[in-house]
Amino acid sequence: MTRLTQYARGGGCACKIPPGELEEVVRGLTGAAPRDPLGELLVGLDHGDDAAVVRIRDGVALIATTDFFTPVVDDPFDWGRIAAANALSDVYAMGGRPVVAVNLLSWPRGVLPFELAAEVLRGGLEVCAEAGAHLAGGHSVDDAEPKYGLAVTGIGDPDHLLRNDTGRPGVPLSLTKPLGIGVLNSRHKATGEVFPQAVAAMTALNRDASRAALDAGAVCATDVTGFGLLGHLHKLARASGVTAVVDAAAVPYLEGAREALRDGHVSGGTRRNLDWVRPHADLGAVSEDEALLLADAQTSGGLLVAGEVPGAPVVGELVPRGEHVLVVR
Structure with a gap:
């Protein structure tokens, strides 16, 4: 078996930018409202929550997120399943349901065969099917390190969300x-x-x-x-x-x-x-x-x-x- 984890410096979510450094990068990016928005932003960058949430009409909020990473296991099918479950998790963490996702794939095309990439994508498709979410299309680039994940759109009830800023003492x-x-x-x-x-x-x-x-x-x-x-x-x-x-x-x-x-x-x-x-x-x-x-x-x-x-x-x-x-x- 090709050891996919050997083609990446890190692996899985351990390859994220450290939280302190990330907060410095996004500092000051809040508060710039768009012109004539189609919905009300309920959750944005302010507290580093799991996904963005926009109220688009009474009783319906749009939940948007993305997540991708380098191989966390050597089996390409399992890596695809893991990456998809991880990306979908941000919608669940907000109390929503995923509706549609698109693939995000970076692949060293001159190093690793595309048959492995197909297995990664097949793993993502299987998990999205289990979740009841459409997986349709996406984007790919030629990259030195393999990376895979999803951009996910879900829906939720704007009055019944799970947020990271609503914790109360005694709970x-x-x-x-x-x-x-x-x-x-x-x-x-x-x-x-x-x-x-x-x-x-x-x-x-x-x-x-x-x-x-x-x-x-x-x-x-x-x-x-x-x-x-x-x-x-x-x-x-x-x-x-x-x-x-x-x-x-x-x-x-x-x-x-x-x-x-x-x-x-x-x-x-x-x-x-x-x-x-x-x-x-x-x-x-x-x-x-x-x-x-x-x-x-x-x-x-x-x-x-x-x-x-x-x-x-x-x-x-x-x-x-x-x-x-x-x-x-």
Whole structure:
């Protein structure tokens, strides 16, 4: 098998631009309203939420997002499935339903055969079909590194969205997928070992978790991807004006995650995540290794919901804003 992960410096959501650097790039890009817009912008760049949302008429909001990345696994079909599930997740994280998506493909055409690219696209098509979303067309470029993802358009109820700035004190935090995807993917890239439990987690849609959160009355959520649990929770707590308390012992992990950490399979993205949140967090109750797992850069992770979601573990709570934005106990 061609080892796709060897054709990229990073892998999956671990190849994202670090959150602190990204915030500097987009600083000042808010507030420029378009002329004669067709809808009301409900969610934009202000708090770094998972997708943009525009109210286009009473009871209907348009949700738009995009996500793509370098290979996170060597199997091209699985990579396509993972990338598609990850891109669709941003719509689910806002409480919406994906309607249509288009492919985004970068391919080193002189290095890797197009038969592999076709498998990547087939994987994306299968997941979009499962999600009930049309996959129609897209865009491709000749690139030194292979990259794949989707641009996705969905719809939602503008009065029943999941946002990252609506968290309130006294609400528990639920996590709908275990952590550890990042360290297992790093081990896969380094050794070629295959971890079916990680692939299963990454290809699982967040559709049911999103519906369950809405049915439970939740109004605040985010998905856990490249910035890790701590990074995404930091953004949620900061936007909501609260402190997030994490019960480290309650956080679930995939089998093999701790062994991968022990053996040093930690991405640079994970270390940058921890460095970013450290000045705003009280991490004194946990070891450095535990903090790294909590900051582990996930690819197509679960939803982090302010509220109780049936079947999902409660991993912490939101409390009134204190000295720190994050507290891990």
